[in-house]
Amino acid sequence: MLINVDFALFHWINELADHLAFLNGTMRFLAQYAPYLFGVALLIYWFTFKMPHRMMVLEAVITVCIGFIISWGLGHLFFRDRPFVGHSVIQLIHHDPNASFPSNHALGAFALAAILWLHHQKYRVLWVILAVLIAISRVWTGVHYPSDILAGALIGAGCAVGVHKFIRSREFPGIFMQAAIILYEKWEQKLGLKPRSQTRTKMTESTSSVQIKSRR
Numbered sequence: 001m002l003i004n005v006d007f008a009l010f011h012w013i014n015e016l017a018d019h020l021a022f023l024n025g026t027m028r029f030l031a032q033y034a035p036y037l038f039g040v041a042l043l044i045y046w047f048t049f050k051m052p053h054r055m056m057v058l059e060a061v062i063t064v065c066i067g068f069i070i071s072w073g074l075g076h077l078f079f080r081d082r083p084f085v086g087h088s089v090i091q092l093i094h095h096d097p098n099a100s101f102p103s104n105h106a107l108g109a110f111a112l113a114a115i116l117w118l119h120h121q122k123y124r125v126l127w128v129i130l131a132v133l134i135a136i137s138r139v140w141t142g143v144h145y146p147s148d149i150l151a152g153a154l155i156g157a158g159c160a161v162g163v164h165k166f167i168r169s170r171e172f173p174g175i176f177m178q179a180a181i182i183l184y185e186k187w188e189q190k191l192g193l194k195p196r197s198q199t200r201t202k203m204t205e206s207t208s209s210v211q212i213k214s215r216r
Contacts, residue, residue: 006147010083013139013146017090023140028092030137034130035105038112041127052119054181055174059163060115067107067159071152075099084142091142103144106135106152114160 017024042060045053080101084091109131117124135153138144167173 002147006145007087009146010139011089013136014083014090014142017092017140017142024092027137027140030133031093031105031141031143034134034137035109037130038109038127041116042112045121051178051181055177056115056119056121058177058181059167060112063111063115063156063160063163064108066163067111067156068104070155070159071102071104071107074102074151074155080145080148082143083145089142093141093143095143100144101148101151102155103135103138103148103152105138106131106144106149107156109134109156110153111156111160114157115164118160118164 017027042057046057076099078101079099082095082097082100083089084095085097113124113127113131116127121127131153135149138149139146167177
């Protein structure tokens with residue numbers, strides 16, 4: 001029953017590529033290139049040279065890595081062909097016929113959108129909307145079933161919440177992350193990548209959940 005609903009919903013969304021063909025260029029961009037916007041955002045936050053922002057970026061990287069490991073495991077345990085392998089679909093982008101379940105694009109987009117949301121960053125609503133559009137575009141372009149997208153989104157958001165709560169509820173992870181960043185900043189200053197006038201968080205400062213949260 002659920003498989004039939006999943007298949008029917010896939011075709012309904014995928015066939016919009018015929019009915020609303022003027023959106024296909026946008027959907028191709030969202031499906032292939034929009035996820036890189038999250039990477040650009042993290043780079044910008046990193047090079048604000050602010051400790052809270054760098055803590056957030058490191059948290060995001062940890063979250064995505066954990067999410068992709070889970071995805072890799074599920075992809076091997078519950079291998080599912082891409083829609084275009086066994087069915088006639090409107091395929092707008094090229095993709096290898098590898099595991100369809102779960103969607104790594106949806107996982108990464110929702111993980112990073114959730115991290116930005118949990119850190120109360122500006123424009124966080126827009127990042128969530130972008131994640132939703134990326135997810136829809138993967139079905140629209142014919143490379144994922146809706147259930148692939150839903151699973152990826154839940155894994156990504158779940159990992160983000162889990163990692164965030166773990167770091168905030170224990171002192172050691174925050175201290176370790178802060179120490180790693182300060183060690184990196186010493187190397188950064190030696191190479192002249194970071195102005196010496198930039199303020200840096202000292203290791204003597206508390207890493208409590210209140211003090212290491214990202215500022216707006």
